[in-house]
Amino acid sequence: MKKIIIGENTVKSFGVGNEKHNVLDNVSVYINEGEFVSVMGPSGSGKSTLLYAMSGMDGIDGGKVSFDGRDLSALSEKELADIRRTKMGFVFQQPTLLKNLNILDNIILPSMRDNRKNIAKVTEKARALMKKFGIAELENRNITQVSGGQLQRAGICRSLINNPKIIFGDEPTGALNSKTAQEIMDIISEINTEGTAVILVTHDAKVAARTDRIMFMFDGKIVSQLQLNKFSGADLDERIKKVTEKMQEIGI
């Protein structure tokens, strides 16, 4: 299977001198095209740092990260920004939408740079995404006039506007109540089923249990993995049990 991301012996450190600490300590990872992966681990174990390193949002101090066959460290800032904008989507715990734009304009924004002449087409795409994810009627609302779940749906629409190959999610359901979190996970699963790879950081066994593979981090290293099948919607309780047993086994 083709790998969309390969991280080899990646090192990321913070601090200086004796205070220097490897937050990523020779971490090697891969994500297959179309795969749905989650990262679990205690607070401070390096999960978000791994996500930022794999997406090129943050540089690394050692090792190598390749995206779609290209070494990220060999790219210029502009090339890297272009790849992030056109091939990657990002969904955060708190969607970073702009206050002075309505929901629709926030969603089309990442596409404006490349499609200024094609605004009607991009708007059509944004509206189709909003309809698909249940926020069609909110396009003219300001971001302060929608619920947390609706805002996250808008953030997901924005992350998909350029048809990315992969979505990076940093606790995308972390700020939501459990019903809304479930709905957002349904959306993310649907996106993955349609072929987009997803990697997400989560503390929630219920969220991780819906992914194909879980990487467990501890102190800057991946200490274990759990391979599950594609989630069909039928056996969630059994999958959650497997995840929690693994968490207990490795003490997180």
Ligand SMILES: Nc1ncnc2c1ncn2[C@@H]1O[C@H](COP(=O)(O)OP(=O)(O)OP(=O)(O)O)[C@@H](O)[C@H]1O
């Ligand atoms: N910019 C930074 N400068 C200094 N230290 C940092 C920086 N970013 C992260 N760290 C440190 O790196 C370690 C790992 O942080 P990271 O956010 O990756 O952990 P995490 O596993 O995602 O934690 P959480 O579950 O709490 O979000 C922490 O000790 C954190 O304080």
